[in-house]
Amino acid sequence: xxxxxxxxxxxxxxxxxxxxxxxxxxxxxxxxxxxxxxxxxxxxxxxxxxxxxxxxxxxxxxxxxxxxxxxxxxxxxxxxxxxxxxxxxxxxxxxxxxxxxxxxxxxxxxxxxxxxxxxxxxxxxxxxxxxxxxxxxxxxxxxxxxxxxxxxxxxxxxxxxxxxxxxxxxxxxxxxxxxxxxxxxxxxxxxxxxxxxxxxxxxxxxxxxxxxxxxxxxxxxxxxxxxxxxxxxxxxxxxxxxxxxxxxxxxxxxxxxxxxxxxxxxxxxxxxxxxxxxxxxxxxxxxxxxxxxxxxxxxxxxxxxxxxxxxxxxxxxxxxxxxxxxxxxxxxxxxxxxxxxxxxxxxxxxxxxxxxxxxxxxxxxxxxxxxxxxxxxxxxxxxxxxxxxxxxxxxxxxxxxxxxxxxxxxxxxxxxxxxxxxxxx
Amino acid sequence: xxxxxxxxxxxxxxxxxxxxxxxxxxxxxxxxxxxxxxxxxxxxxxxxxxxxxxxxxxxxxxxxxxxxxxxxxxxxxxxxxxxxxxxxxxxxxxxxxxxxxxxxxxxxxxxxxxxxxxxxxxxxxxxxxxxxxxxxxxxxxxxxxxxxxxxxxxxxxxxxxxxxxxxxxxxxxxxxxxxxxxxxxxxxxxxxxxxxxxxxxxxxxxxxxxxxxxxxxxxxxxxxxxxxxxxxxxxxxxxxxxxxxxxxxxxxxxxxxxxxxxxxxxxxxxxxxxxxxxxxxxxxxxxxxxxxxxxxxxxxxxxxxxxxxxxxxxxxxxxxxxxxxxxxxxxxxxxxxxxxxxxxxxxxxxxxxxxxxxxxxxxxxxxxxxxxxxxxxxxxxxxxxxxxxxxxxxxxxxxxxxxxxxxxxxxxxxxxx
Numbered sequence: 120x121x122x123x124x125x126x127x128x129x130x131x132x133x134x135x136x137x138x139x140x141x142x143x144x145x146x147x148x149x150x151x152x153x154x155x156x157x158x159x160x161x162x163x164x165x166x167x168x169x170x171x172x173x174x175x176x177x178x179x180x181x182x183x184x185x186x187x188x189x190x191x192x193x194x195x196x197x198x199x200x201x202x203x204x205x206x207x208x209x210x211x212x213x214x215x216x217x218x219x220x221x222x223x224x225x226x227x228x229x230x231x232x233x234x235x236x237x238x239x240x241x242x243x244x245x246x247x248x249x250x251x252x253x254x255x256x257x258x259x260x261x262x263x264x265x266x267x268x269x270x271x272x273x274x275x276x277x278x279x280x281x282x283x284x285x286x287x288x289x290x291x292x293x294x295x296x297x298x299x300x301x302x303x304x305x306x307x308x309x310x311x312x313x314x315x316x317x318x319x320x321x322x323x324x325x326x327x328x329x330x331x332x333x334x335x336x337x338x339x340x341x342x343x344x345x346x347x348x349x350x351x352x353x354x355x356x357x358x359x360x361x362x363x364x365x366x367x368x369x370x371x372x373x374x375x376x377x378x379x380x381x382x383x384x385x386x387x388x389x390x391x392x393x394x395x396x397x398x399x400x401x402x403x404x405x406x407x408x409x410x411x412x413x414x415x416x417x418x419x420x421x422x423x424x425x426x427x428x429x430x431x432x433x434x435x436x437x438x439x440x441x442x443x444x445x446x447x448x449x450x451x452x453x454x455x456x457x458x459x460x461x462x463x464x465x466x467x468x469x470x471x472x473x474x475x476x477x478x479x480x481x482x483x484x485x486x487x488x489x490x491x492x493x494x495x496x497x498x499x500x501x502x503x504x505x506x507x508x509x510x511x512x513x514x515x516x517x518x519x520x521x522x523x524x525x526x527x528x529x530x531x532x533x534x535x536x537x538x539x540x541x542x543x544x
Numbered sequence: 545x546x547x548x549x550x551x552x553x554x555x556x557x558x559x560x561x562x563x564x565x566x567x568x569x570x571x572x573x574x575x576x577x578x579x580x581x582x583x584x585x586x587x588x589x590x591x592x593x594x595x596x597x598x599x600x601x602x603x604x605x606x607x608x609x610x611x612x613x614x615x616x617x618x619x620x621x622x623x624x625x626x627x628x629x630x631x632x633x634x635x636x637x638x639x640x641x642x643x644x645x646x647x648x649x650x651x652x653x654x655x656x657x658x659x660x661x662x663x664x665x666x667x668x669x670x671x672x673x674x675x676x677x678x679x680x681x682x683x684x685x686x687x688x689x690x691x692x693x694x695x696x697x698x699x700x701x702x703x704x705x706x707x708x709x710x711x712x713x714x715x716x717x718x719x720x721x722x723x724x725x726x727x728x729x730x731x732x733x734x735x736x737x738x739x740x741x742x743x744x745x746x747x748x749x750x751x752x753x754x755x756x757x758x759x760x761x762x763x764x765x766x767x768x769x770x771x772x773x774x775x776x777x778x779x780x781x782x783x784x785x786x787x788x789x790x791x792x793x794x795x796x797x798x799x800x801x802x803x804x805x806x807x808x809x810x811x812x813x814x815x816x817x818x819x820x821x822x823x824x825x826x827x828x829x830x831x832x833x834x835x836x837x838x839x840x841x842x843x844x845x846x847x848x849x850x851x852x853x854x855x856x857x858x859x860x861x862x863x864x865x866x867x868x869x870x871x872x873x874x875x876x877x878x879x880x881x882x883x884x885x886x887x888x889x890x891x892x893x894x895x896x897x898x899x900x901x902x903x904x905x906x907x908x909x910x911x912x913x914x915x916x917x918x919x920x921x922x923x924x925x926x927x928x929x930x931x932x933x934x935x936x937x938x939x940x941x942x943x944x945x946x947x948x949x950x951x952x953x954x955x956x957x958x959x960x961x
Contacts, residue, residue, distance in 0.1 A: 144889050146890055146891065147890035148908075148913065149890075150913075205888055
C-alpha cells in the first residue's frame with residue numbers, strides 16, 4: 120500500500136456537531152437546499168442531527184441523494200450549499216458537508232439499511248456503468264419496484280468515486296459502502312463486464328425493458344505531441360495509487376499537465392507519494408483553471424507549484440519542452456521563440472477524458488462530439504434508452520460533479536419509471 | 545463612575561448585587577471568596593435545624609447549545625450545625641465589614657422557636673434577617689418554607705414573632721407558587737416586615753430521561769418536584785416584583801430575585817421597583833467572578849445615561865406597567881425589514897404566514913428570497929422581529945394614524961354612553 124497520508128477532512132467531534140447543528144437557523148425554503156443539485160432538505164437534516172435523530176437525518180440526506188456520503192466529502196460545498204448559506208455573507212456558513220458526513224458516518228457504523236425496495240413491477244432495467252449516476256438511478260428504480268442489473272466494466276462499483284478520486288479526499292471504503300447500500304436493495308451487479316465487448320448492446324436492448332447509460336467517459340486522451348507515450352494517464356495513476364498498486368518510477372520532479380479536478384488529485388497524490396517537486400503546467404491562466412478554488416487552495420497548501428501559460432511541445436526521457444502561450448483576441452496562441460525545457464522525471468497527463476464513442480454509437484443514439492444528447496428527462500434520442508452522468512457532461516452545459524451525476528441518475532430513474540408505467544398501461 | 549451603593553430597608557451594601565440564600569452562600573469559605581470578588585452582600589444559606597440532603601440535587605434546562613437556561617434543585621437548607629455557620633458569619637463580617645450579611649432563617653411555626661433562633665443568630669453582627677417562606681420542596685412537607693408562604697395568616701404571624709425579637713431589619717422571602725403574590729406580600733407588611741424579597745423558586749419537574757424513564761434529577765429512580773430558577777424565570781419574577789412595587793398595601797422595599805445573570809437583568813428589576821437584586825444561578829453557572837461584569841456593565845450604563853447613582857433607577861419605570869384596559873388601542877406600529885442587513889432566511893415569512901397575520905410578502909429573485917412587509921395589514925405583533933436572527937434588521941415603526949389615544953376602558957365607556 121502507498122502511504123498517502125490522512126484524509127483532508129477529519130470528522131467533526133460530537134461537540135463541534137452540537138455547536139454547528141444548533142447554529143443552523145432552520146431557514147424556511149432554505150437557500151442551501153435550493154443550491155444543492157439533489158435538493159437535500161439541509162435545514163431538516165441538520166435539525167434532526169441537533170435533535171439526536173440521526174436515522175431521520177440520514178434518511179433525509181439519502182432519500183434526496185443516494186451518493187450523500189461521497190458528496191459530503193467531495194462536493195464543492197462553497198460553490199453549492201455552503202455558498203448559499205445565509206451566513207456565507209459573513210464568512211461563517213454552516214459546515215453542511217461535515218454535518219452530512221456526520222449523519223452518514225453514523226449510518227455506516229450502524230449497518231442499518233434505511234430503504235426498502237418497492238413491490239415488484241416485473242420490469243427489468245439495464246444500467247450501463249456502476250458509478251454515481253448508475254448507482255443513483257439503480258437505487259430509485261429499486262424503490263419503484265423495478266428489477267435492475269448494473270453492468271460494470273471494472274471489478275468493483277463506484278466508478279470514479281472508487282477509482283478516480285484520491286483516497287485522502289474519498290476513501291474506497293466509503294465509495295464501496297455507498298454502492299453496497301444500493302446493492303442491498305436487490306440490484307443485480309455484473310462487474311468485470313464491458314458492454315459492447317462482454318455483452319452485446321443488442322442483447323441489452325432485447326433483454327431489458329429499458330436501458331440507462333451511465334458509462335461515464337474513457338481514459339485520458341493522448342497528448343498530440345512528441346513523446347506523448349511517455350506520459351502517465353492521471354486517472355490510471357490515481358487508480359493505482361489508491362489501490363496500492365505500483366505507479367511506476369516518478370523520480371523527484373513530476374509535471375502534471377492540466378488544471379482540472381483530476382489534475383489537482385494527481386498533483387497532490389504525487390506529492391504525497393514523496394515526489395520532491397510537483398508542478399502543474401497549464402496552457403491558460405490561473406483564472407481559467409477548471410479546478411475549484413478550494414481544490415487550488417488545497418494544492419497550494421500541499422506544496423504544489425504552478426506554472427501558467429505553458430503548453431508542452433515535447434516530452435523527453437528526463438525533460439519536457441514547453442512553449443509560452445498568450446491570449447490574443449480571446450484565442451490562445453504560442454509565443455514564437457519562447458520555448459524552454461524543464462528537467463522532469465515524470466509527466467502525468469490530466470487533460471480530460473476521451474469519449475466512449477463506440478459504445479454509445481452501438482446504441483444507435485445521437486451524440487454531439489461524443490456527448491450523449493438527452494432532454495431534461497434524461498431521455499436519449501432512442502425510446503427506452505436513457506443516460507446520466509459524465510456521458511452527458513458537456514463543458515459549459517453541465518457540471519461533472521458527483522452530486523450532478525446523482526441527480527441525473529434520479530431523474531433518469533423517474534423517467535424510466537414513467538416510461539415503463541406508460542408502456543404497461 | 546456612578547455611585548453603586550445601595551440600600552434595602554436600611555441595609556447598606558457597596559453595590560446592589562447580593563448573593564441569594566443558596567448553595568453559593570453555604571459556607572464562610574464561599575462567602576469570603578464572593579466578597580473578595582466584589583459582591584455587595586450575601587444572604588447566608590438558610591439556617592435552621594440541619595437537614596440531610598439527597599445526592600443528585602440539581603438539574604439544568606438546556607436550550608440547543610446553551611446550557612442552563614434554567615435549573616431546578618431539590619437541595620434543602622443548611623446541613624451544617626448552627627454554631628459552625630455562625631462562626632463563619634462572624635469571620636466573614638470581620639473580614640468584610642462593609643458588606644451586607646443577611647441570615648436566612650427557617651423554623652417550625654412556633655413563636656418560642658422563632659424567638660430563640662432570632663436571638664441566637666443576632667448575637668453575631670448580622671445586617672438583617674431573611675425569612676425563608678419560599679422553599680418549595682422538602683421543607684414544605686415539614687410545615688416550613690413554602691408551606692408558610694402559601695398561608696398569608698402564617699406569614700403575618702411568623703413575621704410578627706420575628707419582629708418581636710429582632711433588632712435588625714427583617715426581609716420576608718416570598719414564594720411564587722401562589723396565585724397573587726400581593727396577598728402574601730401584604731401579609732408580610734401587616735406582620736411588620738421591613739422588606740420583601742422575591743421570587744423563591746418555582747415548582748418544577750425538569751424532565752424525564754428518555755432511555756431509563758427516570759425523572760431528572762433522580763434519586764435512586766425517583767424524584768420530587770424541585771425549585772425552578774435561572775434566566776428562564778426572570779419574566780415571572782419581574783411581574784411579581786412590579787405587582788408588589790405598585791401595590792399600595794405592600795409599600796415595602798423589594799429585593800428582586802429570579803434569573804439575574806447580566807447587568808441588564810438587574811437594571812430591569814430596579815426599574816420595575818426592586819431596590820437591589822439577589823443572584824444565584826448565574827454564579828452556580830459561572831462562579832463569583834461575574835460580579836465584575838455586573839458592576840462594570842451597570843456602571844457604564846449609568847454613566848452613559850448621565851445617572852450618578854444606581855438608586856436613581858429604583859422604581860423609575862414602575863408605573864409603566866398598568867392593566868390591559870389602560871393601554872392605548874390607537875397606538876399603531878408596523879414591521880419594517882431592512883433590506884441591507886436582511887440575510888434572506890425567511891424565518892420572518894414563515895412565522896408570519898403560519899402563526900401571525902400573513903403580512904410578509906416573499907418573492908424569490910435570482911434565487912434570493914426578498915421579504916417585505918405588507919404594512920397596510922401588519923398588526924404590529926412583533927413576531928417577525930422576534931424570530932429575525934439579525935439584530936435591528938426588523939424594526940417596528942410607529943404609524944401616525946391620526947387617531948387620538950383611547951384605552952379600552954375609555955372606549956367601552958364611550959360606547960355605553
